[in-house]
Amino acid sequence: MKKSIICLIVVFVVYACKNEKTTESKSNTEASTTEIVNESQEIEPLVEIKPITNDILETAIIYEANIRQYSPEGTFKAFTKDIPELKQLGVKVIWLMPVFPISETKRKATGGEFANLIKDEAERAKMLGSYYAVTDFAKINPEFGTINDFRALVNEAHKNGIYVILDWVPNHTGWDHIWLKNNPDYYTQNDQGEIVHPEETDWTDVADLNYDNKEMRKEMIADMSYWITEEGVDGFRCDVAGSVPTDFWKEAIPQLRAKKDIFMLAEAWEPELLKADLFDMAYGWDGHHLLNDMAKEEKSLIDWDKYATKVVADYEKDDILMNFVTNHDENSWNGTIQERMGDASELMTVFSYMIPGMPLIYSGQEYNLNHRLKFFEKDSIPKTKGSMWDVLKKLGTLKSTNAALNGGKESASYLIFETNNKHVLKYTRSKNGEKITFIGNFSSKPQAFKMTTTGTFLDYMANKEILFNNETVTLEPWAYKILTDL
Known part of the structure; x- marks a missing residue:
């Protein structure tokens, strides 16, 4: 992760060393620096x-934080106070959805139209736009708070042993970005x-960046470096990373790693992005889609076996995939977990923890979120702990210990x-003398099977001993058991 505090002189040097910016661009940087100076006494140095x-x-679990929708306030402060709660779920990495200012020009509204076409002023004001239409990579969205509020969030995470990564948008910018005015050659034309x-x-609310332009690449790397060296972030989740030339990542990531030990997540599936110390983790997209299809009984365990075999063939042993049953895109555009997975929701969530890789929790999942969060305007997740909180807490403890x-x-081995x-499915993983067996009924009907394993185990989720003696066992629809040694 990143080095701690660096004095304001370094902030100035970082910006001064960027490719010559126009007077307007420099004044924006100075304003940003002044804000930090004025608030410097309100918060302790970065932790x-x-x-x-x-x-x-x-042992990590990653949490995707949708700051706008996490709380009624939609602020860094409201999220920060709950970080110790997330630690109870075993969270070790917080991924913040983009925290940058959002462009006004071509701002999207609910329904996909441009907000400026809405005649009713009150309705138009509700349209806050997409986080991914960034207008300045070096500033904070005032909707969420100040730079010091952001620092307080990072500090609280670090105090709880949790790393913070920023959602970075390298493929495009919003239409108000200063580059459009001063450096149109930074964009595809x-x-x-x-x-x-x-x-x-x-x-249509964003402009495509031109990676043939070397100067743009330098500015992009400088902006990423700022958050590492000056604001204490511990890495990046890179939006549509596969749409950015791989040679840019080969240029950028070594420079970023030279500044601090960082964690890099690619919103991509391409195995080449995980090679040669580039990204640490990629998306398990195919696995996610397969879980959806299995929940609908359109695909089966035979298909899962083929998928698991393909993962072994396509990826190297030390590659990490992120396993998930929901995220911001899936929830808002394709449906809630309940909509997509129905009665299989808990089984599929638990299974995403049992397989190799890192499980993801998306904001609200821990509170049994069961509505599609609005994407372009304010919404809010429920904040009442229910059944899923208990499930995720137990899974987090098991994952951590x-x-x-x-x-x-150095993932644990597995045997189907x-x-x-x-x-x-009967599925066993083991490492360093420890073993876990997962058994699941991937169907909507009760299923009987021959339990060939014998002995007494801990039924982990029920927290009670269970004896198997080579008998026939029946599992209810979508039921599962996690068995550990006593």
Whole structure:
């Protein structure tokens, strides 16, 4: 992760060393620096945290924080006070959705139209736009608070042994970004010399960046470096990382790692992005889609076996995949966990912890969120602890304490035992003498199977002993058991 506080002179040097900016760009930087000076006495210096290591990644759970929707206030302060609660769930990495100012020009509204086309002023004011239409990579969205509020969040996370990564948007910017005015050659242009949005998308609220431009690359790396060296962040989740040339990551990531031990997550599946110390983790997209299909009984355990075999073939042993049943895109655009997975929701959530990789919790998942959060305007998650809080807390404890669930670069081994029922999976992981067996009924009907394992185990979720003696066992629809040694 990043080095701690660096004095304001270094802040000035970082910005001065960026490729020559216009007077307007420099004045923006100075204003940003002045804000830090004026508030410097309101918060203690950035809190150090030990460098992130693979041992930490082995047991890590990542939490995606949607600051706008996390609380009725939608602020850093409201989220910060709950960080100790997240620690109870085993969270070791907080991924903050973009915290930067959002462009006014071509700002999107609910329904996909541009906000400026809404005639009713009160309705128009509700449209806050997409976090991914960034207008300045070096400032904080005032909707969430101040730079000192952001620092307080990072400090509280670090005090609780949790790392903070920023959602970085390298593929495009909003239409108000200063680069559009002063450096139009930083952007992709059509034959008429017009700057365009990313092709083959409906992302009309953003302008596509041109990675053939070397100066833009330098500025992008400088902006990323600022958050590492000056604001204490511990890495980045990089939006649509596969749409950015891999040679940029080969240029940028070594420079960033030279400044601090960081954690890098790619919103991508491409195995090449995990090679040569580039990204630490990629998205398990195929696994996610398969879980959705299995919950609908459109795919089966046979398909899962094929997927697991493909993962072994496509990725290197020390590659990490992020396993998830929801995230901001899935929730807002494709449906809640309950909508997509129905009665299989808990089983699929638990299974995402049992397989190699790092499980993700998305804001509200821990509170049984069951509505699609609005994307372009204010909304809020429930804040009442229910059944899912207890499930995730138990899973977090097991993930943190049992080496058989290690999912980092030295992941625990796994073995799939066939049962005499094609709907029942028996799955065992082990490492350093510790072992966990997961048994699940991946169907909407009760299923009986021959339990060939004998002995007494701890039924972990029920916290009671259970004896198996080579008998036939019946599992209710979508039921599961996690068995550990006593």
